[in-house]
Amino acid sequence: MKHEPYSSRRQTLLDTIGDGVAIIPTAPERIRNRDSHHPYRFDSYFWYLTGFPEPEAVAVLVGGEEPRSILFCREKNEEREVWDGFRHGPAAALDAFGFDEAFPIFELEQRLPDLLANRDTVWHALGHDSAWDAKIVAALNTVRAQTRAGKRAPAQLRDLREPLDRMRLIKDAHELQIMRRAANITAAGHVRAMRASRPGLAEYELEAELSYEFRKRGADGHSYSPIVAGGANACVLHYVENDKLLADNTLVLIDAGCELAGYAADITRTFPVNGRFTGPQRDAYEIVLAAQTAAIAAIRPAAPFSAYHDAALRVLVQGMVDLGLLAGTIDGLIESEAYKPFYMHRTGHWLGLDVHDAGEYKSGDEWIALASGMTLTVEPGLYIRPGENIPEHLHGIGIRIEDDVLVTPDGAEVYTSAPKTVAEIEDVMRHD
Numbered sequence: 001m002k003h004e005p006y007s008s009r010r011q012t013l014l015d016t017i018g019d020g021v022a023i024i025p026t027a028p029e030r031i032r033n034r035d036s037h038h039p040y041r042f043d044s045y046f047w048y049l050t051g052f053p054e055p056e057a058v059a060v061l062v063g064g065e066e067p068r069s070i071l072f073c074r075e076k077n078e079e080r081e082v083w084d085g086f087r088h089g090p091a092a093a094l095d096a097f098g099f100d101e102a103f104p105i106f107e108l109e110q111r112l113p114d115l116l117a118n119r120d121t122v123w124h125a126l127g128h129d130s131a132w133d134a135k136i137v138a139a140l141n142t143v144r145a146q147t148r149a150g151k152r153a154p155a156q157l158r159d160l161r162e163p164l165d166r167m168r169l170i171k172d173a174h175e176l177q178i179m180r181r182a183a184n185i186t187a188a189g190h191v192r193a194m195r196a197s198r199p200g201l202a203e204y205e206l207e208a209e210l211s212y213e214f215r216k217r218g219a220d221g222h223s224y225s226p227i228v229a230g231g232a233n234a235c236v237l238h239y240v241e242n243d244k245l246l247a248d249n250t251l252v253l254i255d256a257g258c259e260l261a262g263y264a265a266d267i268t269r270t271f272p273v274n275g276r277f278t279g280p281q282r283d284a285y286e287i288v289l290a291a292q293t294a295a296i297a298a299i300r301p302a303a304p305f306s307a308y309h310d311a312a313l314r315v316l317v318q319g320m321v322d323l324g325l326l327a328g329t330i331d332g333l334i335e336s337e338a339y340k341p342f343y344m345h346r347t348g349h350w351l352g353l354d355v356h357d358a359g360e361y362k363s364g365d366e367w368i369a370l371a372s373g374m375t376l377t378v379e380p381g382l383y384i385r386p387g388e389n390i391p392e393h394l395h396g397i398g399i400r401i402e403d404d405v406l407v408t409p410d411g412a413e414v415y416t417s418a419p420k421t422v423a424e425i426e427d428v429m430r431h432d
Contacts, residue, residue, distance in 0.1 A: 003098025005174045006051045007069075009167065010059075013049065014067040016163045020121035022061040023112075024160065025132055029055045039221070044353035045125065045164055047262050052097050054087065056105050060115055068100040070115075072108045109135070113142040117151045123160040161358065168352060169359040170373035175352065176406065178263045179375060180415050182219065183404050186257045186265035187418040189213035193228075194419065194429050199248035199273050203228040206254065207242050214258040223264035224355045226256035230273065234398025235383040237345060246273045251281055253398055257355065264355045266377050267416050268402035275429035277422055280393045284382055285422060287319030288399045291380040295347050299378070299405060299412035304367035309347035312380040316343050324391055325384065342384060348377040351404055374407040378414075 013022060026046040030038045040055055050059050050071070057073040076089035090102035103111065116122060116139055124136055136157075143153040171179065189210040196209045207228045214221065229239040230246040234253035246252055252273050257265035270288075272281060295312035317339050320326040325342060326333055333339055350357035352375060361368055379402030386395040403416040419428045 007098045010069045017063045019064045021119050022123040024059040026057045071099040071102040072105045075104045112139040117143050119154045121156040122154045126159045165358040178261050182260040182265040183416045185217040185219050186267050190269050190418040201246050203242040210256050219258035219260050223257045223259035229253045232396035235385045268400045270399045271425045288382050291315035292401050295378045303370050306367040312347045351375045370407050372409045
């Protein structure tokens with residue numbers, strides 16, 4: 001059906017909110033400077049429920065005995081369409097996106113109090129946007145002012161992100177199809193960058209190779225600012241300048257993913273600028289790769305989210321001892337957090353419409369249990385900054401290996417495919 005999966009998602013949310021009203025605005029357009037705008041990107045929650053791509057739009061879901069979904073959007077405007085492109089308008093959007101009702105966006109303020117009246121609960125992303133918080137309070141106050149006319153204002157105001165986050169944690173077939181394609185495009189971009197790498201190139205030249213491949217294959221662009229970090233720059237976790245020259249006999253770390261139909265891929269690969277690992281680089285790389293292998297093996301339904309980080313950490317700490325970076329027992333070094341100068345982040349995060357996707361990691365004091373259909377990243381790393389008591393041959397080595405993983409009924413499926421072993425990387429980079 002042309003309205004799926006969005007209609008089904010809206011119905012699931014309607015079932016959740018009972019005799020309540022959910023208000024979901026999309027993201028506003030953002031000015032870059034003067035009269036130039038950033039490329040428009042819809043709000044992820046709004047897109048998840050509607051598939052509607054235009055700005056200045058709000059979805060309102062009204063629960064109860066006669067549930068209905070309503071879209072408020074821009075009117076048709078032929079003059080503006082000459083300048084800015086196609087607009088659906090309420091009438092066309094009603095049919096194209098499967099809503100029960102659709103109205104011009106300028107009518108929202110007038111209609112919202114009546115939609116809230118005599119309902120139990122307002123569901124809204126509390127605190128996300130102060131302007132929207134104020135609009136909803138104003139509508140509630142309008143209803144409260146009509147109590148002598150027999151209207152009742154909702155008694156509860158609840159955070160809409162809580163039920164939506166639970167829904168978004170489990171990916172449906174529609175989402176997985178898009179995410180697999182985004183992963184394939186991203187993997188192709190990483191391969192292109194590997195093949196283009198040479199000493200003397202600038203980091204931004206490899207970034208350009210990624211961008212070209214992403215757009216050539218139909219992606220909307222990058223899902224986040226790409227990291228192209230040569231040499232010791234890789235020891236800066238969120239390095240995004242990408243403006244230094246790549247030196248011979250060093251590594252380059254690329255953390256980049258494309259966005260496709262709103263969904264993110266997120267891959268990191270680390271490889272030698274000249275196509276051949278030195279001995280110390282290989283030793284460090286194999287430790288990180290073994291840590292990732294151990295982490296992936298720990299992913300299965302019912303396992304706590306922390307399990308795969310813990311599995312990676314034990315391998316990494318043993319590797320730090322083997323490299324001469326640390327001394328002591330594995331358990332003792334983990335308990336004292338002596339490893340943190342060399343590994344300071346966790347091993348992964350949820351992935352979906354947002355790179356760091358929606359969803360809690362703990363329920364109370366307990367880590368969330370993994371379940372089939374969840375998607376996450378697995379990205380252990382090792383970052384060795386120059387310093388006292390650090391073997392000189394390891395100075396400035398920064399390595400991260402990241403893949404995107406689907407939790408399956410039987411374990412885990414890695415659905416990103418860029419070359420990863422030492423042999424695979426050196427083979428794809430061979431310039432013979």
